[in-house]
Amino acid sequence: MHPFTFTRVDDESAALAAGTAGARYIAGGTTLVDLMRETVERPDRVVDINALPYRGIDLQRTRLRVGALVRMSDLAADPGVREQFPMIVQALEASASAQLRNMASIGGNLLQRSRCLYFRDVSAACNRRSPGAGCAAIGGRNRTHAILGTSDACVATHPSDLAVALAALDTAIVVRGPDGESRIPITEFYRQPGSTPGRENNLPAGHLIAAVEVPRVPEARRSGYLKVRDRASYEFALSSAAVGLDIRNGRVRGARVAVGGVATVPWRLPAVERAVVGRPASAETWRSAARLAVEGARPLPENGFKVELLRRTVERQLATVAGLS
Amino acid sequence: MSLRHRSPSPPSVAFVTSHLDHTAADTSFTLTRRTFVGSSMAVGGTVAAATLLPGCDSDTPNTAESATTTVRMRINGEERELEIDNRTSLLDMLRERAGLPGTKKGCDQGACGACTVLVDGVRINSCLTLAVMHDGADVVTIEGLEHNGRLHPLQQAFIDHDGLQCGYCTPGQILSGIGCIREGHNRSRAEVAEWMSGNLCRCGAYSNIVDAVLSVREV
Numbered sequence: 109m110h111p112f113t114f115t116r117v118d119d120e121s122a123a124l125a126a127g128t129a130g131a132r133y134i135a136g137g138t139t140l141v142d143l144m145r146e147t148v149e150r151p152d153r154v155v156d157i158n159a160l161p162y163r164g165i166d167l168q169r170t171r172l173r174v175g176a177l178v179r180m181s182d183l184a185a186d187p188g189v190r191e192q193f194p195m196i197v198q199a200l201e202a203s204a205s206a207q208l209r210n211m212a213s214i215g216g217n218l219l220q221r222s223r224c225l226y227f228r229d230v231s232a233a234c235n236r237r238s239p240g241a242g243c244a245a246i247g248g249r250n251r252t253h254a255i256l257g258t259s260d261a262c263v264a265t266h267p268s269d270l271a272v273a274l275a276a277l278d279t280a281i282v283v284r285g286p287d288g289e290s291r292i293p294i295t296e297f298y299r300q301p302g303s304t305p306g307r308e309n310n311l312p313a314g315h316l317i318a319a320v321e322v323p324r325v326p327e328a329r330r331s332g333y334l335k336v337r338d339r340a341s342y343e344f345a346l347s348s349a350a351v352g353l354d355i356r357n358g359r360v361r362g363a364r365v366a367v368g369g370v371a372t373v374p375w376r377l378p379a380v381e382r383a384v385v386g387r388p389a390s391a392e393t394w395r396s397a398a399r400l401a402v403e404g405a406r407p408l409p410e411n412g413f414k415v416e417l418l419r420r421t422v423e424r425q426l427a428t429v430a431g432l433s
Numbered sequence: 434m435s436l437r438h439r440s441p442s443p444p445s446v447a448f449v450t451s452h453l454d455h456t457a458a459d460t461s462f463t464l465t466r467r468t469f470v471g472s473s474m475a476v477g478g479t480v481a482a483a484t485l486l487p488g489c490d491s492d493t494p495n496t497a498e499s500a501t502t503t504v505r506m507r508i509n510g511e512e513r514e515l516e517i518d519n520r521t522s523l524l525d526m527l528r529e530r531a532g533l534p535g536t537k538k539g540c541d542q543g544a545c546g547a548c549t550v551l552v553d554g555v556r557i558n559s560c561l562t563l564a565v566m567h568d569g570a571d572v573v574t575i576e577g578l579e580h581n582g583r584l585h586p587l588q589q590a591f592i593d594h595d596g597l598q599c600g601y602c603t604p605g606q607i608l609s610g611i612g613c614i615r616e617g618h619n620r621s622r623a624e625v626a627e628w629m630s631g632n633l634c635r636c637g638a639y640s641n642i643v644d645a646v647l648s649v650r651e652v
Contacts, residue, residue, distance in 0.1 A: 109520040113499040114565045138561045141522065142542050154519070156566055205631020206616070207549055207558045207609060341630035 109144050116156040120316070124286055126155045127314045133157050135177055135213040138204075139220040147230055148221075148237055162215070162318050167192065172322040173282075176215030180270070181206070183214060192324065195331035195350045199273040202335040205342050215317035217270050218281070218297075219309070223344055224253070224264035235261040236305040251410040252346065255418070257372035258406055262305035265344075265369055266298065272368035273333055273350040275376050279322045285315035294320075298373035327352030327364045330432050334425040336369070336417060345369030347417045349425040353389070360384045360393070365426075367401065370418050377401050380422060389430045398423035504568045508533065509577025517564050524548045524559035527574060535575040535604050539633070546632035549605040549612075550574050556612025558631075575604035578611075587611055587652060590645040598636035606632045610646040619646055 117123040127133060132151035134140050135158060143149040162175035167188040174183055183189060184200035203209060203217070226232040226244040233242035245253055245263050253263040271294065280291040298309050311317065322328075331352035337343040347369045354362035363381040366374055383397035401422040405415050503516045508531055515530050524541075527533045527550070539547030541560045548560040551573040578585035587610050590596070597603045609632045613619055618628035625643045634642065 111500045112519055114502055114519040114563070116566075116568075134563070134566065137563060137566065138543060138558075141561050141563060144520075145541070154563070158566070204543075205546065205558075206612065206618075206628050207546060207556050207631045208543060208561070210555045210612075211557045211562065341627050 110147060110150045110152075112144075112151050113153045114156065115153065116159060118159045120160055120284065120318075123155060123157050123160060123316060124284075124314060126153070127316070129313075131155055133316065135216045136179070136211040137216075138208050138212045139216060143221060143228070146228055148228060157316070160316075162316075164319075165189065168324075170324055172324065174214055174320050174322070176282075176317040176319055177213050180204075180209040180212050180214065180217060184209065191329075193273075193277075193322065193328050193331070195273045195276065195328070195333045195352055196270070196322070198333035199269040199335075199348075199350060202333060202348075203269045214270070214320060217268055218274075218294075218317065218320070219311070220267055221308070222264040223267045225249070227264060236264060236301070236308075239304070239306050246408065249410065250408040252344070253408055253411055254372045255370050255402075255405040255407045255411060255414050256367075256375055257300045258408075259301045259303065259305070259372075261303055262301035262372065263408060264301070264305075264372060266371065266373050267344055268374065269333065269335060269345065269348060269368060271298070271374040272348060272366045274320060274322065275374035276331075276350040276352060276364040276366035277322050277325060277328060279320050281311075281317055282319040282321060283311060283315050284318040285312060289318070291321070294374065295376055300372050325352070325362070325364070326354040327362050330355065330429060331364070332425065332429050332432065334421060334428065336421050347414060347421040349421045351422075351425045351429045353384075353426070353429050355389045355430060358389055360387055360389055365401075365422065367418060367422065370405075370414050377422070379403060384426065391427065394423050394426035394430070398426065502565045502568075504565055506567060506569070507571045509573060515564075519563065519565050521564045522560050523550070523552075523562050523564045523567060523572070526564035527559065527572070533574050533576050537601055537604055539602070539605075544633075545602070545605075546609055547602050547605040549609040549632065551608055551612065554615070556609050573608070575607060578607070585611075585652070587614070587645065587649050590648045591642070594641045594645040594648060596638055596641040596645040597634075598638050602632060602634045602636075606634065606642055610642075610649075611652045613646060614649055614652045619650070622647065 115126055117126055131153040132140060133155050162177040164175045165178055165186050166173040180200050184197050190197050222236055224245055227234045227236050232244040235241055235243050243262055254265045275294050279294045281294055281297050283290050283292055299307055333350045335345045335348040337346055345368050350366045352364035363384045365377040365380045379400040380397045383400055384393055387393040398419050402415050402419050407415055501516055501518055505514045517526055524538055527536050536550055537547040539545035543558050543561040548558055549556050550559045552570050578588055587607050613628045618624050622643050625646050
């Protein structure tokens with residue numbers, strides 16, 4: 109780990125003033141400390157923002173607002189969130205381990221960096237870490253990598269489960285900077301790698317995520333998150349699906365579908381949503397819609413199985429959520 | 434002897450310095466196997482790092498003092514004050530500086546749970562957090578569970594249910610088990626297995642670990 113100065117800031121203006129080039133904000137630290145130890149991250153200043161007032165879980169009439177410093181475990185345990193947003197709770201509880209969820213913040217979860225082994229290994233070629241260096245994963249071990257949203261420069265998946273659920277629900281990322289507060293829709297927050305995989309999101313430099321705002325849509329209550337992985341717990345997704353359905357009188361009125369573990373960013377599936385809305389809630393509806401989930405998939409030599417796995421993940425989770433009362 | 438006030442201080446020197454300071458500041462210091470091995474490894478490690486990372490000195494802050502911070506913590510009920518390199522994880526501080534090697538270092542990257550401790554009553558991985566972030570915190574490690582010669586009920590349960598083989602993961606399992614029970618996730622075998630999944634046991638004592646955690650209703 110490279111040396112750095114450490115500052116604890118007590119208010120937002122001090123935090124923004126400290127967040128200049130070369131500095132990194134730290135909240136839970138579960139990504140940053142790990143990557144600093146691997147020398148993937150080499151900040152010369154680390155700014156502890158845990159004293160900022162970004163802590164509330166506020167379930168309002170039209171939306172849920174969650175402060176960026178709320179811990180994953182606290183959000184998952186909130187009674188109102190458990191009742192109104194099952195897919196968020198399930199995505200959180202399928203993430204990492206109990207200890208890590210006690211540490212990791214909501215804002216940090218959304219900003220966590222790639223888990224690609226070549227990204228973490230500073231002796232390997234990685235365009236995300238060192239632009240122009242090449243990508244060791246494309247010709248290397250890529251069983252766990254993405255099949256959607258990839259480019260010739262990078263094929264790493266986005267690791268967050270929470271972000272998949274938030275993407276399905278049209279969440280807004282509340283950003284605060286020297287110029288005040290703004291909102292970025294989560295689907296516009298993340299950047300596909302293209303030719304610049306090092307630019308992972310559209311958070312302006314020197315800005316902080318203060319909160320996320322999740323609309324209370326009808327599909328949120330009948331919802332769930334399915335995570336398929338190599339072991340039953342404490343593992344990243346090979347494929348996952350966040351599904352919410354609004355079903356009335358046996359017909360689908362509204363649908364929210366996003367998938368993870370297969371794409372370079374949290375991946376919303378509007379084609380699947382359109383294919384189920386207005387249709388009877390039936391096995392045939394789920395089967396035919398799920399075929400659309402893999403449109404445009406570009407498998408790598410070792411992850412061709414993800415195409416069928418993703419189709420089945422979406423079909424099964426549509427059926428599971430439809431079967432909920 | 435202190436090298437800390439050299440400026441700028443290359444990282445290898447700073448790291449070695451923390452060991453030298455430890456030996457100088459700790460009046461009860463005796464050369465144990467653990468201290469000797471730890472010091473030797475640190476020196477060996479920094480030689481390798483210096484070879485592999487030429488030029489990394491350019492990232493060194495201008496004032497060497499700013500690379501260290503004084504932290505105060507209540508550790509197992511005892512108030513402690515330590516001056517530490519900012520890079521020190523809570524795990525390394527406990528083991529190398531606070532004289533509490535009961536907390537184990539397994540993977541050092543948040544994948545095994547051997548380093549689990551309670552901070553302000555909550556179980557966390559001490560390897561993935563910086564000690565400087567916990568100024569003023571209350572920390573409990575495996576050394577702090579015994580009271581007046583009596584083991585903590587979960588320590589006793591691990592013995593009664595044979596919840597270990599080699600024992601290396603055991604301190605983390607027990608601290609994590611206390612967190613699991615406090616959180617109320619000890620209602621069934623399946624629930625304990627899921628909520629203890631952050632603690633790996635390479636001997637495979639899982640079945641007995643689940644028995645031990647299930648046998649203690651409250652902590």
